[in-house]
Amino acid sequence: MRQPRSRAVRLIGVLAAGTLAAGLAAGCSSKNQVPSIGYAVDATIATYNGGSTLGASTGSTAVFGRVVTGFFYTGPEGQQVADTDFGTAKEVPGDVQTIQYRLNPDGVYSDGVPTSCDDLVLAWASRSGRFTKPGERGPIPLFDAASTAGYADIERVDCQPGSRDATVVFRPDRRYSAWRNLFTAGELMPAHVAARVANVPNVVSALQSGDPNALGRVAEFWNTGWNIGAGNLDLTRFPSSGPYRIESFSAKDGLVLVANERWWGNKPATGRIMVWPKNIDLKSKVGDSAAGVVDIGAGSVKDLNLDGFRVQNVPGRGVEQLVLATGGVFGSADLRRAFALCVPRQALFDKLGKVPDAPKTGLGSGPLNAHIVQQDSLFYPSVTGAAGKFAGGDVGAATQAVAASKTANPTIRIGYLRPDERRAQTVAMITEACKPAGITVVDAGAPDFTPSQLTEGKVDAVLGSTASAPGPAGSRSGVAATSALRTGSGLNFGRFGNGRYDAITDQLAADDNSTTQLNLLTEAENLLWAELPSIPLFASPRTIAFGGGLQNGVAAPNQAGSGWNMDRWVLKR
Structure with a gap:
């Protein structure tokens, strides 16, 4: 039973990495295998x-x-x-x-x-x-x-x-x-x-x-009970059912994973993986040649030198977006509309969301004009009509919507997890674009930011990826994206509630008839652009890099991250 998955992983690795991986393997055959590999990923380690x-x-x-x-x-x-x-x-x-x-x-x-x-x-x-x-x-x-x-x-x-x-x-x-x-x-x-x-x-x-x-x-x-804080872990609460198990965790050194001796499948190719989350000083890890794999938001770490790495900048399955509160200053749909009208979505994509060699169509080809439909979906071109008025920078329409909201001198606090250079620039561009419409934007990014601060009223918007995640996010099925706007969902940090949207998502999950799906998705997108519980910006661009001598690394710009097959990684130097 064990062989099929292992063979599939190796096959995917060969297909994705192509002749480059084969060349690395041949060129490294006379080198020594490194016993541990550093993996830098902009997730945060908060719970098992x-x-x-x-x-x-x-x-x-x-x-x-x-x-x-x-x-x-x-x-x-x-x-x-x-x-x-x-x-x-x-x-x-x-x-x-x-x-x-x-x-x-x-x-x-x-x-x-x-x-x-x-x-x-x-x-x-x-x-x-x-x-x-x-x-x-x-x-x-x-x-x-x-x-x-x-x-x-x-x-x-x-x-x-x-x-x-x-x-x-x-x-x-x-x-x-x-x-x-x-x-x-x-x-x-x-x-x-x-x-x-x-x-x-x-x-x-x-x-x-x-x-x-x-x-x-x-x-x-x-x-x-499975939360992971700064103190020592009670490892009896964290048994593994996979090829790696937790050895230790600390805020300074990150997470240490070691081979699970009881794992019944193929043993990991490398015995130790050091996982460094978003708050670790990544520049020093790369500078010290400690990192073998890097998977982070493109442009999120300023002046990061990845010389010697095989670097890919790719659009991700996650949706870079602003998740809005539906209470407080954003209790008015008119003010949410005013904000969406002034957010410079096209300019943000051009400067911060567009990867080199961006495709002409599909994922990462332009600003994202849908909340729950992905750009490479066959349905996408047909469901985006309502997004037309929200390219951004329409100061006149935004000013009128502010007046309609009857909100005097609105101030919008945008929260996100720092450090993140790209998101800081995103907030700065939104600040300048919305100022002429009478909307003040405050950068509320913080090193201890969590999306729950939106629910608590400490910020008015979250800047993050799908489900407000700071790092890897999104999947082909899009379950998290749909759920994050559903009434009562834990991921619905803005507390948006719309009975018709809930009914649509229920029917979408059960009925795979393409005509029914198209009609429901069109209705859902029209509803979401009218209510604006969130403002989609673009497919979250990811920088994924594999160090020299790293074999079997396969980029995965989605919720699993590029550590999806870490048990197959080999690093030779």
């Missing part, structure tokens, strides 16, 4: 739990995709790829959508506990949205899930505690066409750890009994 709001909005899957594995992972083109090392998943024919999952019989966590269907039950429970507690304005979710997309459509997960098999049965009135986005790498968490810390026999029985105290303890741990 990629399915939580914190995990999805900080880029956990770009860091832990080869530590916490699942039935599928995001490949270099943003597509979902089956990971048969972990297990198999197949759709069963029938009137009710049913998926059979079978975990690899050799699967075992690094702490010696076998993988089991309990992990699927925990993932479903935490992401389904059906477990709630009383709140001032009605029931609120027990679990702080990034999104309930797909999981909310599941009727039940049939699982005997400790079993390798699970049957996932969807509601009779629902189908979820993107089911390969469920139970994936970075999001399928170790249920036995949650059960132990929450003091329940197992997650399955806790859910079956419906004991609110037990469920509350499980949810509390799921929400925060």
Whole structure:
């Protein structure tokens, strides 16, 4: 069972890197293999739990995709790829959508506990949205899930505690066409750890009994028990189901991953990966020749010298955008419209979003004129009509919209995670463009910025990628982009709510008829350009660089990051 994925990874590596990779391999044959590789990526390391709001909005899957594995992972083109090392998943024919999952019989966590269907039950429970507690304005979710997309459509997960098999049965009135986005790498968490810390026999029985105290303890741990702070980690909470496991983490040295001795697949080609997140001094790491792989936002690090690296500047699957509050100064749709009219989207693309050798059509070919439809989608040319008036810099129309909003001297605070040279320039250009319309823009970027500050009213807009992530983001399926504007979604930091949009997304997820999809996407984009919960700018440009002597590096400008196949990396010097 293990061979197909490993062979696929090697094949993708050869296809993507072409003769260059082969030349590197031949040229390095007489050199010594370096025992550890430095990986610089502009995600932030905040939690092990990629399915939580914190995990999805900080880029956990770009860091832990080869530590916490699942039935599928995001490949270099943003597509979902089956990971048969972990297990198999197949759709069963029938009137009710049913998926059979079978975990690899050799699967075992690094702490010696076998993988089991309990992990699927925990993932479903935490992401389904059906477990709630009383709140001032009605029931609120027990679990702080990034999104309930797909999981909310599941009727039940049939699982005997400790079993390798699970049957996932969807509601009779629902189908979820993107089911390969469920139970994936970075999001399928170790249920036995949650059960132990929450003091329940197992997650399955806790859910079956419906004991609110037990469920509350499980949810509390799921929400925060895997968070990673500045202090020493209790590594018993962080067992691995992949080729690497955590050895240590510190704010100074970053994350150290080492080969997982209990991994049942092909052993990692390099025994140690040093992961340096966004707040590490990347210039010094590159200058000291410590970095072997760099995957960051293009232009985000000023004067970064990548001589000696094989550098690619490519448009990413993530959407560089402004996510707006729907309360406070932006409680008025007129003021959101005024801001969108003055934001210089075309000029921002020309100066900051356009990669060298940009394609004439498709991803990265111009400003992004859709919120949830990607530029290389066949539907894209047909759904972008409403974006026409928002090329940017229309001071007259923006001034009229400010007056219509009845907001005197509006001030807009734009937050983003510093340091980030490109985003600082983005805010500076918006500031100058909107000033003549009477809108004051404040740069609220900070080294400790989180998108939740938008929800808390500390800023009025977030400048980031899909789902407000600071670094790697986006996928071909676009689930996170759609979910980030859905009522009640954890990733909906601006708290936008529109019942018609929610209904459209539900139907899009279930009906793959192309005519229906086109009509629904057109309606959704018209609605979003009218309501403006966010302002799309361009496909987030990524700089991905592989050091001299680095073999099997394959760029992945999406939510998985270029560490998607880090267990195949070899560095020879």
